[in-house]
Amino acid sequence: MSLNSVITKPQKLKQHQFKRRQLIPLTDILLWRIDAGVVRTLTKNEEENTITLGFWGQGDIVGQPLFPSYPYQVECLTIVEASILPRGYFYTQEVMLSHIQKTQELLRIIHSRKIKLRLLRLLKWLTDRFGNQLPEGKILDMRLTHQELAEIIGTSRVTVTRLLNQFEKEQKIGWSQNNCLIIFNH
Secondary structure (H helix, E strand, O other), rough: OOOOHHHOOOOOOOOOOOOOOOOOOOOOOEEEEEEEEEEEEEEEEOHHHHOEEEOOOOOOOEEEHHHHOOOEEEEOOEEEEEEEEOOOOOOHHHHHHHHHHHHHHHHHHHHHOHHHHHHHHHHHHHHHHHHEEEEEEEEEEOOOOOOHHHHHOOOOHHHHHHHHHHHHHHOOOOOOOOEEEEOOOO
């Protein structure tokens, strides 16, 4: 479910464009609708480790009011177009359910016992949500570093690199000419 089914542009909202890796500005009352691209929401724990809270794309809503803890950041993983929602906008049950469902999907993945399964399920989930269909599988146009993947699934960068190499040898994944991940059909 996305915001597009809740708000059908009753008024023209001003679009803002953000570069890859740019942080979207936040305030305690500001909500953003992602119109194009992919972002991830982040926080830090007591040890200053990055914790990924979710991945959001076209039609999703992000903003500080949806996560009342600090620090909270919205990082662009691709070029992003987003609109500030009108001040009087209130989020509906549908929007909240969508957030909960997507967060639960990610939690289910990162709590898989085996790290190999965690990584493979994360890559599949990301390509299912944000990838584009190819004859041989799906391609993910956003780039996450091995370190970022490691942070998401709770392992080391070295382990992620080793597993990605293994997946490639097993022909589960491949890479495009632009170094975008391809998950092969099996």
